[in-house]
Amino acid sequence: MTPLLEVQGLTKHYAGPHGRTLRALQDVSFTLAEGEVLGVVGESGCGKSTLGRAVLRLTEPTSGSIRFAGEELTGLSRHAMTKRRRDMQMVFQDPFGSLNPRHRVSTIVGEPLVVHGVAGVKARVAELLDMVGLPPDSGSRFPHEFSGGQRQRIAIARALALSPKLLVADEPVSALDVSIQSQIINLIAELRRKLSLSMIFISHDLSVIRHVSDRIAVMYLGRIVETGDAADIFARPAHPYTQALLSAVPTAPGQPKRERIVLEGDLPDPSAPPPGCAFHGRCRHAMPRCAVDIPALVPRRVGDDVALAACHLYEPVS
């Protein structure tokens, strides 16, 4: 079965300071099956948001291939791409900045339908508002009349208006309080089941990522450093960065404290990345080779298992 989304060697470079090149995405490859949720996790500046935007070509990739439902997206004209985005929608972090304050909710939620010339806007908007758990009279109100959690419901309703196959959710619950966060996570999980959505779920919050994802991709400085089944990665992280990231998460209340790997130093400057593995300067297992050779993301032998990790600690499976 061909995957819904197949991304190969996706790269995005920006012009950086002092004539340097800022490498926001470097050679990123992954696939997404129908109905699957891929969690993309990493710290600020790792390229996870750029990845989400580049897949939809909201940010034009520098190179690489994006195949969606068998069709190559990178060569499509603007017009053709707009049509393709019917099936690919996005939800953003900030439920305050992503809704036009001058428009009524019915206009906001109905806009994608109008843009794509779909008939029966009014009935569909009512259906969508009900689907995301908003009261029927919400349509005639303005965004400022709603709380953060409710605004995120409006943004989700808009994203689902055209019944997309793929939803890219960039930190959709990060701006919300814990009690509201769980409501939105439940809503996303329910909609995913009901509509058999495929999702790229981007978050810096590992407990949220663990909760919603089938598979996980861990990013560091523009590259995926480890990817695999969510349960496997959380149980047996292979890459030293994944290990440090998982250990840095505050323990859940009432659970035993873990041994913490406190990393030295900060994320390197993405416009002047260190040679070799970008993580080697902070890695407690760094070897001379790590400063020279960029490790490839290939299946590697980790103990008795095989993991997809970009790390010289483990020998590639031949």
Add this chain to the structure above:
Amino acid sequence: MSSTVLSVEGLTLTVGGKALVEDVSFHLAAGEMMGLVGESGCGKSLTALATIRLLPSPPVEIAAGRIVIDGADVRALDSEGLRRLRGDRVGMIFQEPMTSLNPVFTVGDQIAEVLEIHRGLGRSAALARAAELIALVGLPAPREQLERYPHQLSGGQRQRVMIAIALACEPRVLIADEPTTALDVTVQAQILALIDRLRRDMGMACLLITHDLGVVSDVCDRAAVMYAGRIVEEASVAELFARPRHRYTQALIDTMPASNPPGALLPSIRGMVPPPGARGDGCAFAPRCAAPVEACRKVLPPLTGEAGHRAACWNPAS
């Protein structure tokens, strides 16, 4: 208790007659780290700011209560007395290290200023001490850091500089308002470890304001949970998370993704936090509570229990 350095008794804050914070009392001993935890709008930051009278008045009035820091009655201090208290006996760190630092002065200027004003040090002595402080908070090459401007630092480095400023006069109390919320998890782990080490070494009392129960569970000795302007529960961290009594505390813990198996429906807290002025006569949490009894909506539950664990709940969870 002779070792009490910060004591707040019956604090009530109002804006235009509406109570934002009501009847809040807590005590902080030397060397102790206490968490003040709750969701947006619960009054945790207002409470912290009020303890050193950093609230804009008007509109915010201290309507009642007594605040004593290191023997001084804070409400009775004049502006000169307050100036001597802040930055000297009480240090503060805020969430956003970029806006808390002055962008046009070097790191050295900003640390030295505190020492010149509060300790009467000359310029070169102040800079020498500033370099020591920079080393103390774990920044490399202290002498070079003195010459740098805030924009040349990463978020984690800026927060370290803020901590150096807050600690310059070896305060008795450190108030940290969401000090790691804007930082990545691996950097958060570094900063929390630093604050924890310094308060132990210097015997400083530390009030940590956060929305993150995981952070509280990791670094605090004790915690007070706030809801709608009141402390609803207070206990040692181990006790609070092992046997939460207030239904709100219980619900907060249960709703976290980390407390649940991956993919499971999260037990969510229905509804929203009531705004000031609409909190009702009884327990403000009653309309959202999973197990309300007759009294909850009518009579305000008192904060009762033994000295180590108090809760304001008519139908405690344990």
